[in-house]
Structures are given as C-alpha cells and as structure tokens.
Amino acid sequence: MRHPLLVRITHWINAFAMVCMIMSGWGIYNASPLFGFRFPQWATLGGWLGGSIAWHLAVMWLLVGNGLVYGLYGALGGHFRRRLLPLRPREMLADIVAALRLRLAHRAGTYNAVQRATYVGVLLLGILILASGLALWKPVQLHGLAGLLGGYEAARRVHFLAMAGIVGFTLLHLVMVALVPRTLPGMITGGALPEEAP
Amino acid sequence: MKNRPDLRDHGPALRRLDRRMLLRGGLSVGSLTMLTGCNLQDGDVVDKVLWAMSRWNDKVQAALFNPHRLAPEYTESDITNPFPFNAFYPLDDAPEVDAGDYALEVSGLVQDRSPWPLARLRALPQVSQITRHICIEGWSAIGQWGGVPFRHFLERIGADTRARYVGFKCADRYTSSLDMATALHPQTILALDFAGSPLPVANGFPLKLRVPTKLGFKNPKHIAAITVTNDNPGGYWEDQGYNWFSGS
Numbered sequence: 224m225r226h227p228l229l230v231r232i233t234h235w236i237n238a239f240a241m242v243c244m245i246m247s248g249w250g251i252y253n254a255s256p257l258f259g260f261r262f263p264q265w266a267t268l269g270g271w272l273g274g275s276i277a278w279h280l281a282v283m284w285l286l287v288g289n290g291l292v293y294g295l296y297g298a299l300g301g302h303f304r305r306r307l308l309p310l311r312p313r314e315m316l317a318d319i320v321a322a323l324r325l326r327l328a329h330r331a332g333t334y335n336a337v338q339r340a341t342y343v344g345v346l347l348l349g350i351l352i353l354a355s356g357l358a359l360w361k362p363v364q365l366h367g368l369a370g371l372l373g374g375y376e377a378a379r380r381v382h383f384l385a386m387a388g389i390v391g392f393t394l395l396h397l398v399m400v401a402l403v404p405r406t407l408p409g410m411i412t413g414g415a416l417p418e419e420a421p
Numbered sequence: 422m423k424n425r426p427d428l429r430d431h432g433p434a435l436r437r438l439d440r441r442m443l444l445r446g447g448l449s450v451g452s453l454t455m456l457t458g459c460n461l462q463d464g465d466v467v468d469k470v471l472w473a474m475s476r477w478n479d480k481v482q483a484a485l486f487n488p489h490r491l492a493p494e495y496t497e498s499d500i501t502n503p504f505p506f507n508a509f510y511p512l513d514d515a516p517e518v519d520a521g522d523y524a525l526e527v528s529g530l531v532q533d534r535s536p537w538p539l540a541r542l543r544a545l546p547q548v549s550q551i552t553r554h555i556c557i558e559g560w561s562a563i564g565q566w567g568g569v570p571f572r573h574f575l576e577r578i579g580a581d582t583r584a585r586y587v588g589f590k591c592a593d594r595y596t597s598s599l600d601m602a603t604a605l606h607p608q609t610i611l612a613l614d615f616a617g618s619p620l621p622v623a624n625g626f627p628l629k630l631r632v633p634t635k636l637g638f639k640n641p642k643h644i645a646a647i648t649v650t651n652d653n654p655g656g657y658w659e660d661q662g663y664n665w666f667s668g669s
Contacts, residue, residue, distance in 0.1 A: 254557075
C-alpha cells in the first residue's frame with residue numbers, strides 16, 4: 224500500500240500549519256504563562272502578542288480546512304479503517320516489547336500495533352486541541368463547549384496539554400523517520416509497494 | 422554632555438514603533454525558522470495576508486455573534502481579589518479625572534449631544550453583573566461591575582442604532598470601538614461602579630465600558646467621549662494589529 228496522494232498533500236500542509244500554530248501559540252503563551260516558564264523568543268512566531276495572535280487565527284483556517292479534508296477522506300474513504308484499525312491491547316503490548324528490544328521491523332506500507340495506536344492517539348489530540356481552541360476563541364458564543372472542558376481557565380490547560388502531546392508525538396515521529404529514513408521519500412512520492420511476507 | 426540623547430527616554434516610543442512594524446518584525450523570525458521551500462521573505466506580502474485574514478475573522482465573528490447569548494454570570498464568592506490592573510502604562514500614570522468637572526461628551530449620529538455629568542448618568546436605571554473579564558494575554562479574572570445598560574443610554578441620546586460603530590475616546594488617550602450589535606447587547610454596560618463602589622482609578626474612574634462578550638482591551642476605561650458612526654473608528658490596539666472584533 225502506497226501513501227495516497229491526498230494523504231501526502233494533507234500531511235505536508237498539516238506539517239506547515241502545525242509548526243506555525245505551535246510557534247505562534249508559544250508566543251501567545253508567553254504573554255501570560257500558565258506555568259513557571261516561557262518559551263524562548265526565537266521559537267515563537269509573530270514577534271509580539273498581536274503578531275502571534277494574527278498568525279494563530281489566520282493559520283487556524285488552513286489547519287482546520289486541511290484537517291477536514293483529511294478527516295473526511297479518512298473516515299469516508301476507508302483509509303482510517305484500513306490503516307489505523309484494529310486497536311488490540313494484546314498486540315500493542317507485544318509490539319511495544321519488541322520495539323523496546325529493537326526487534327520491531329518496519330514493514331513498508333503497513334503499520335504495527337504501536338504505530339496504529341499512536342496515530343489514532345494524535346488524531347484524538349487533534350480533535351481535543353481544536354475543541355479547546357474553539358472554546359478559548361469563543362468562550363461565550365460556544366460556552367457549552369467551554370463548559371464541557373471545565374470552563375475558560377480549564378480549557379487553557381487542556382489546550383496546552385494537547386499541544387504538549389502533539390509536540391511529543393512529533394518528536395517521536397521525527398526520531399522514527401531518522402531511524403528508518405526510507406519512509407521519508409514515501410511521504411513525498413507515495414513510497415514502495417508492499418513487501419510480501421515470505 | 423547634557424544634550425546627548427538618552428535612548429532610555431525614548432523606550433516607550435521605540436516600543437510603539439516596534440509594535441507598529443507588527444507582523445513584519447515577527448516575520449524575520451518566522452521566515453528563518455519556517456519550513457524550507459516556503460518563500461516568505463517578502464514581509465509586506467505576508468503582512469497584508471495577515472491583515473486580510475484578521476478582517477475575514479471580523480466578519481466570521483460578527484456572523485457567529487448571537488445578540489441574545491449571555492456571557493455566564495458568577496456569584497460573589499467567585500470574584501477575583503485583588504483584580505489585576507492592566508493598561509498600556511503603569512498604574513502611577515493612570516489619569517486622575519476630577520469628578521466635579523467631568524461630563525461625558527456625545528457626538529456623531531445622535532439626536533441629543535448634551536454632555537453627561539456623573540449625577541445625570543447616576544440618575545439613569547442601573548444594573549449589576551458578575552462576569553469574567555478575559556484578557557487578550559490569556560489570563561482571566563471575575564469582577565463585579567454596575568452601571569447603565571448601554572442600549573438604554575444609546576436610546577436615551579437618540580443614537581441611530583442602525584449605524585455600524587460606536588467609538589470611545591478616553592482620558593488616558595486610549596481609544597477603542599465596538600460593532601453596534603455588541604453595543605446593544607443586554608450585558609454591555611456603561612459602568613460607574615466596581616465591586617459595589619464607584620470605580621477606583623485603577624479600574625477606570627469615572628466611567629468604563631463593560632462588555633463581557635469582548636476581550637478586555639475592548640472595555641475602555643476613563644471614557645471621556647462617545648461617538649456613533651458608520652466609519653470604523655479603530656482603536657489604540659486595533660490599529661497596531663489586535664483583531665478588531667475580538668469577541669468572546
């Protein structure tokens with residue numbers, strides 16, 4: 224199975240939009256830090272609070288539009304079902320153990336149980352960061368959503384933690400690509416045809 | 422060497438200039454760290470795109486705004502104490518307005534332009550609310566404001582409520598403006614009181630607009646003049662790049 228063209232396009236648009244959102248988000252965070260630290264200025268986007276917010280609220284349309292295209296394609300076209308399911312805890316445990324012993328081979332075109340769980344997890348974090356972001360942007364107009372997340376102040380924390388989870392996923396993802404570099408051209412050209420099991 | 426210019430004297434002006442270069446200033450950082458292949462070197466183009474997106478966001482927010490949706494109200498035990506002070510200057514520089522000399526000026530598309538001393542404002546019907554003030558910086562605080570429903574005031578001065586904007590000029594030279602739909606929202610009030618007593622200087626004595634459906638910077642303090650107009654009056658922060666609508 225190759226990566227479908229639509230997945231490759233939305234992947235790279237998402238990568239660009241996500242980097243913009245995270246860096247501008249860090250700039251916004253710095254204006255009133257929730258926790259006892261600030262992000263370094265060089266890692267932020269926008270230069271000052273107004274600039275960071277302008278970036279954040281402009282790129283959100285790209286991120287959400289792109290995410291909708293990918294989500295509809297994945298849900299309706301069977302992509303999620305074929306690539307990301309099933310999620311079986313027993314299989315996952317076995318694959319985690321194998322991965323930790325560096326015995327988990329990368330099979331081009333198919334995901335192991337840990338990969339499937341991680342990709343599903345980051346998709347759920349994507350939904351959470353969108354929901355909490357909307358609640359922060361419109362805490363009055365969408366106050367039902369804000370209430371669901373525990374109110375405005377709780378939504379700030381949820382938004383931050385979802386960001387941290389997505390950044391953690393991204394780091395892991397990049398380490399994996401560095402370990403198995405032949406997966407990178409696959410996300411550009413479509414990748415190798417499936418290796419048949421012997 | 423007395424006449425040698427001291428940069429420190431011009432700190433605030435320089436910071437303002439820096440802000441005015443807004444999105445452009447941030448762009449050098451942005452374009453450096455942005456993914457390769459995106460040629461975003463031309464700051465002016467990106468600047469224009471960001472401003473255009475901000476105007477688009479104004480329209481989306483105006484469409485999302487439900488004139489009947491109320492901001493959540495809280496109880497006295499929820500009130501944040503002390504309530505944070507925030508302005509574009511330190512508290513020491515907050516304007517001292519003389520209550521006796523004060524009269525709110527009214528102009529623009531209104532029938533009655535007579536000025537409003539405090540006693541005249543106090544004679545209008547008063548309401549009170551405990552709502553969450555959300556700052557664009559991210560923090561929030563719950564406070565209690567009391568005063569005249571702004572819709573009532575606008576009707577009283579014969580304002581053309583089909584006009585698009587209401588503009589505010591303040592004693593600290595701050596300016597801001599609202600869309601008419603928000604100005605007419607039932608929780609938008611011309612506040613005279615904070616926590617049950619006349620507004621302290623820190624909270625905008627003698628008159629502040631309380632708008633729980635907007636971010637904090639759209640709640641001007643020390644209001645000296647109000648105008649009703651069809652030309653967007655902008656505002657201190659809005660002109661520098663904060664999103665104009667900034668609704669909650």
